[in-house]
């Protein structure tokens with residue numbers, strides 16, 4: 001379980017997080033939704049300890065990652081996998097080496113163990129035989145699959161997904177959401193996913209949290225969010241121009 005309490009973060013020109021509190025249940029998928037620029041990625045970076053808050057705590061299985069430094073921070077980070085917006089593959093490396101990268105960085109596995117894990121990883125995301133390709137040779141959907149295989153390869157307890165379907169066509173978006181859902185159900189990791197695919201993503205997550213004006217405005221199951229009487233939630237889900245959320 002990840003417990004975020006009263007998280008505040010200000011950058012020189014703006015206060016982004018103004019007291020975020022959120023419980024992220026273990027072994028479930030939580031989607032974080034909200035307008036562009038509201039601080040969803042900033043929130044993810046606090047969860048993994050890449051940014052330090054001005055105030056507040058992020059407990060990861062009872063350890064406050066905001067207070068961790070050096071070796072302890074590295075140990076806590078080993079619990080995480082991350083799939084970035086653009087899959088963030090290393091262009092100079094083959095698919096095989098991209099997926100092997102976290103194993104080489106974070107573990108002492110032998111090359112034959114690594115080979116086995118990478119082959120398994122490719123099979124998990126349905127891209128067997130792609131080992132020797134380079135990122136430039138892959139379609140957007142393939143890149144996301146490689147990114148997912150890389151995020152999964154260390155069998156992390158928690159995986160953070162920052163807009164994992166950006167730039168894909170609607171059918172490929174659904175395929176990637178389903179793949180994330182199926183792999184989460186199979187391996188049981190805790191997932192936090194920032195997404196703009198609304199309402200499509202609601203079919204593939206357990207909990208939705210809406211970030212608005214620096215705080216988590218509402219949290220609930222996808223069904224409960226869709227039925228919400230909160231005006232900001234309804235405006236956002238419908239994409240209305242009029243309502244409490246101002247266009248700026």
Ligand SMILES: Nc1ncnc2c1ncn2[C@@H]1O[C@H](COP(=O)(O)OP(=O)(O)OP(=O)(O)O)[C@@H](O)[C@H]1O
Nearest residue numbers: 011012014016034035036037038039040041042043
């Ligand atoms: N390191 C930083 N230094 C200064 N400002 C930052 C930094 N990181 C993020 N910001 C600002 O914080 C705000 C929130 O950014 P963030 O990327 O978290 O938004 P987001 O909700 O993920 O948006 P999107 O949906 O468009 O990806 C933005 O205005 C951004 O410019």
